[in-house]
Amino acid sequence: MIDWRNLSADWLDARKLASNPPNLRNAFVIALLAILALLPIYSALTGNYFLVTLFTRILILALAAVSLNLIMGFGGMVSFGHAAYLGIGGYVVGILAKEGINSGFVQWPLALIVSGLFALGVGALCLRTRGVYFIMITLAFAQMVYYVAIGLDRYGGDDGLTINKRSQFIDAVNLSNKTVFYYVCFALLLAVVYLVWRLVNSRFGLVIQGARSNDRRMRAIGFPTFRYKLVCFVIAGVLCGLSGVLLANHTSFISPAMMQWTRSGDLIVMAVLGGMGSVFGPVVGAVAFLLLEEVLSSVTEYSGIILGPMLLGVVLFARGGIDGILKDHSRG
Amino acid sequence: MLYLIEQCLNGVQLGMLLFLLAAGLTLIFGIMDLVNLAHGSLYMVGAYLAATFAALTGSFVAGLVLGLIATLAVGIVLEVVAIRPLYGRDHLDHVLGTFGLLLFFNDIVRWIWGPAGMTLSLPSQMLAAVQVLPGVFYPMYRIVIILATLAVGGLLYVLVMRTRIGMLIRAGASNREMVSALGINITLLYTLVFGLGAALAGFAGMIAAPISFVQIGMGENILILAFVVIIIGGIGSIRGAFVASIIVGLIDTLGRAFLPDLARNFLSYSAGSSLGPALSSMLIYMLMAGVLVFRPEGLFPASRK
Numbered sequence: 348m349i350d351w352r353n354l355s356a357d358w359l360d361a362r363k364l365a366s367n368p369p370n371l372r373n374a375f376v377i378a379l380l381a382i383l384a385l386l387p388i389y390s391a392l393t394g395n396y397f398l399v400t401l402f403t404r405i406l407i408l409a410l411a412a413v414s415l416n417l418i419m420g421f422g423g424m425v426s427f428g429h430a431a432y433l434g435i436g437g438y439v440v441g442i443l444a445k446e447g448i449n450s451g452f453v454q455w456p457l458a459l460i461v462s463g464l465f466a467l468g469v470g471a472l473c474l475r476t477r478g479v480y481f482i483m484i485t486l487a488f489a490q491m492v493y494y495v496a497i498g499l500d501r502y503g504g505d506d507g508l509t510i511n512k513r514s515q516f517i518d519a520v521n522l523s524n525k526t527v528f529y530y531v532c533f534a535l536l537l538a539v540v541y542l543v544w545r546l547v548n549s550r551f552g553l554v555i556q557g558a559r560s561n562d563r564r565m566r567a568i569g570f571p572t573f574r575y576k577l578v579c580f581v582i583a584g585v586l587c588g589l590s591g592v593l594l595a596n597h598t599s600f601i602s603p604a605m606m607q608w609t610r611s612g613d614l615i616v617m618a619v620l621g622g623m624g625s626v627f628g629p630v631v632g633a634v635a636f637l638l639l640e641e642v643l644s645s646v647t648e649y650s651g652i653i654l655g656p657m658l659l660g661v662v663l664f665a666r667g668g669i670d671g672i673l674k675d676h677s678r679g
Numbered sequence: 680m681l682y683l684i685e686q687c688l689n690g691v692q693l694g695m696l697l698f699l700l701a702a703g704l705t706l707i708f709g710i711m712d713l714v715n716l717a718h719g720s721l722y723m724v725g726a727y728l729a730a731t732f733a734a735l736t737g738s739f740v741a742g743l744v745l746g747l748i749a750t751l752a753v754g755i756v757l758e759v760v761a762i763r764p765l766y767g768r769d770h771l772d773h774v775l776g777t778f779g780l781l782l783f784f785n786d787i788v789r790w791i792w793g794p795a796g797m798t799l800s801l802p803s804q805m806l807a808a809v810q811v812l813p814g815v816f817y818p819m820y821r822i823v824i825i826l827a828t829l830a831v832g833g834l835l836y837v838l839v840m841r842t843r844i845g846m847l848i849r850a851g852a853s854n855r856e857m858v859s860a861l862g863i864n865i866t867l868l869y870t871l872v873f874g875l876g877a878a879l880a881g882f883a884g885m886i887a888a889p890i891s892f893v894q895i896g897m898g899e900n901i902l903i904l905a906f907v908v909i910i911i912g913g914i915g916s917i918r919g920a921f922v923a924s925i926i927v928g929l930i931d932t933l934g935r936a937f938l939p940d941l942a943r944n945f946l947s948y949s950a951g952s953s954l955g956p957a958l959s960s961m962l963i964y965m966l967m968a969g970v971l972v973f974r975p976e977g978l979f980p981a982s983r984k
Contacts, residue, residue: 420919424773479708479714480914482774483714484967491960498954500956609781612778615775616778619771619775649789656726656783658776662768662776663776666772
């Protein structure tokens with residue numbers, strides 16, 4: 348049984364929060380989860396299916412943001428190339444579908460494996476460096492994947508490729524049904540959040556976090572931090588590949604635009620906006636950021652004029668993100 | 680053979696544009712320790728401003744000069760208003776903050792100039808082709824680009840290595856606290872360096888404008904190429920940036936020109952046609968990976984640390 352109250356807790360006060368009564372921050376998380384869980388029912392009652400489509404997208408990108416936060420928030424590895432895994436996961440599904448293989452039992456594992464292998468290669472190179480090098484190199488490799496996708500003439504090149512059929516599983520799980528697909532995404536998001544939460548609170552997670560604050564010291568104690576970080580990097584890549592699989596199924600379309608480098612930037616924004624210190628923060632960030640984007644783009648064509656300075660404001664004045672604000676209030 | 684020479688010149692010309700961007704980036708990084716994603720936006724703003732002034736005055740050169748001054752001003756205002764609070768914070772903050780600026784610039788340019796993009800047309804005497812070698816003709820304007828950037832690079836060298844300001848810049852890069860302790864106005868120095876970087880980026884954008892197209896987001900892909908250049912050359916090193924930009928320019932251009940044909944020779948025609956373009960776009964990233972394996976600090980690491 349999952350103890351929901353703990354999910355929002357960052358690793359330092361995880362134990363403290365478990366013994367404390369629910370505060371504003373946990374109430375917020377529970378309310379958000381309840382809304383997400385009940386949303387398709389609301390849509391079915393009001394007939395507003397746009398909401399389900401919008402929130403499916405939000406859930407999928409939230410999953411990607413959670414996976415990014417595993418390496419960025421807990422491991423201190425700022426990857427500016429995370430959208431590449433969205434693209435890789437998506438392209439594996441799209442390419443297989445184009446070649447006539449629609450079974451999800453083939454598509455999904457293969458997509459995760461390819462994402463993991465790419466993460467392994469990139470990670471092995473990037474983790475030799477630190478700081479700003481790491482940011483630029485992850486960005487550059489993601490850009491490489493982007494250009495390779497543009498070069499794939501058979502699979503649509505620049506224009507992308509329409510996927511005729513969503514991944515086929517057993518009859519009971521029909522992904523073409525919007526509500527079913529929404530709940531599949533929701534369940535996977537919860538599973539990933541739970542997995543990441545277990546991971547960061549495990550011995551493995553503590554080593555990763557130790558390496559973030561002082562890599563040399565961790566090595567001196569005797570931890571081969573490179574291997575730990577590489578494994579962490581690969582896990583994040585696989586999880587984000589899953590998000591790409593879902594995204595391709597959601598839009599029934601793949602194109603290089605899925606992994607445009609600004610998408611990697613968006614993922615970082617979601618993680619930071621929600622709060623990097625907690626596992627659940629990026630979900631809050633994804634909901635906030637994508638809803639904001641949606642609202643702004645319905646009001647004005649030039650949403651960047653408002654969004655851009657707002658980001659700068661978050662960086663300068665609200666570094667802890669929404670989670671940080673809630674935490675401050677909880678402490679009263 | 681003629682084609683090869685022409686493609687080499689194209690490669691050098693792309694490399695020179697990259698150098699203008701990379702030099703500014705690497706200066707800003709080396710001295711202020713700032714990752715600036717909005718650098719590509721200044722490239723775009725420079726191109727738009729030059730195209731606008733050229734259209735207003737009817738003169739290409741006047742457009743460039745006014746555009747350059749205006750970009751410098753934009754850079755300085757940007758530094759004072761938005762960049763200054765970011766100094767001394769961690770790199771993630773820089774990435775996020777300047778990513779926000781990039782979104783801002785893209786949409787404000789679209790708001791002011793519209794989504795359609797612009798063209799900056801050359802004066803007629805620039806359209807001619809010159810004979811660079813017996814039998815080899817090359818567009819005059821591309822030669823001008825190469826020479827102009829070489830001149831700018833030379834000026835930059837003199838500025839950094841032979842003047843008092845350059846001495847302060849180098850001193851600031853190696854120990855900023857000491858420089859400010861000695862009574863140098865480090866805030867002003869930072870503003871100047873940022874303005875210089877902005878002007879270089881803007882200049883690159885405006886001289887690239889006639890051979891490409893002035894449009895939203897034009898600076899983004901070339902910015903990432905400039906990152907690759909910096910990684911290969913070594914962060915903080917202008918010399919490294921210069922050598923690496925020419926290498927990257929040449930490899931990228933020659934790869935795109937010849938690799939698809941080569942792939943067709945070795946593989947079947949259809950496999951070669953589909954793999955060739957994908958492979959050629961990977962070349963510079965493979966080079967980057969190779970440099971990272973053998974020299975993680977880049978080919979010409981800056982001497983600090």
